[in-house]
Amino acid sequence: MRTWTAEQASSFLRAAAEDRLYACWLLALVCGLRRGELAGLRWSELDPAQGTLGIVEQRTTDADWNVVTTTPKGTSRRTIDLGPQALAALQAHRRQTAAERREWGRAWTDTGLIFVREDGIGYHPSRITDLFQRLARQAGVPVIRLHDARHSCATRSRPGCTPRWCSRCSDMPPGPRRWTSTRIASSACRRMRRPASRVWCLACPPRKHR
Numbered sequence: 001m002r003t004w005t006a007e008q009a010s011s012f013l014r015a016a017a018e019d020r021l022y023a024c025w026l027l028a029l030v031c032g033l034r035r036g037e038l039a040g041l042r043w044s045e046l047d048p049a050q051g052t053l054g055i056v057e058q059r060t061t062d063a064d065w066n067v068v069t070t071t072p073k074g075t076s077r078r079t080i081d082l083g084p085q086a087l088a089a090l091q092a093h094r095r096q097t098a099a100e101r102r103e104w105g106r107a108w109t110d111t112g113l114i115f116v117r118e119d120g121i122g123y124h125p126s127r128i129t130d131l132f133q134r135l136a137r138q139a140g141v142p143v144i145r146l147h148d149a150r151h152s153c154a155t156r157s158r159p160g161c162t163p164r165w166c167s168r169c170s171d172m173p174p175g176p177r178r179w180t181s182t183r184i185a186s187s188a189c190r191r192m193r194r195p196a197s198r199v200w201c202l203a204c205p206p207r208k209h210r
Helices: 006-015 022-030 035-040 084-107 125-139 146-155 163-169 181-190 194-203
Strands: 052-055 058-061 067-070 078-081
Touching (some): 022 035, 022 125, 022 146, 035 058, 035 125, 058 125
Antiparallel strands (some): 058 067
């Protein structure tokens, strides 16, 4: 498993600042969402007033690379607190999507998904990975799996922290079991807005939204 340092994550986000899927990359790094969760996010689960987003669907692939839509099980089905920067990024993305819908007119497909192509059709999960890695190359940072961006989220919750030791240096109660990056990331994004904002500040300055 390879992860990014805070400096590398900062470089990536700066390079992606004007990218059409900027909000997607921000959610991957700040809130630790899986690729299938990003591909399955729905506008109906976004609550701007509360600053929360529900993770109720994931789009993955089967052995033949066909897209399969499923419902997350257990703690994977959750509601996360976005924090001000992630919420602003999603709102900017929504305005962009609305403009694309007007441009495409009747040819635009309404899927209800947040991250879609310009014509409204949802991305194939592997395409999201391809776009992520292409941006990493442009940013001059190590090319990692989109899945590993979740672990970068965990490592950046405190400077010099690694997934193995996050339970010792984070604000979460100590315990005998080892915390996985999923627990670290989802806990950080759920508990008020301060943790998510803190992770963001380690990444880069806030983006100016149009």
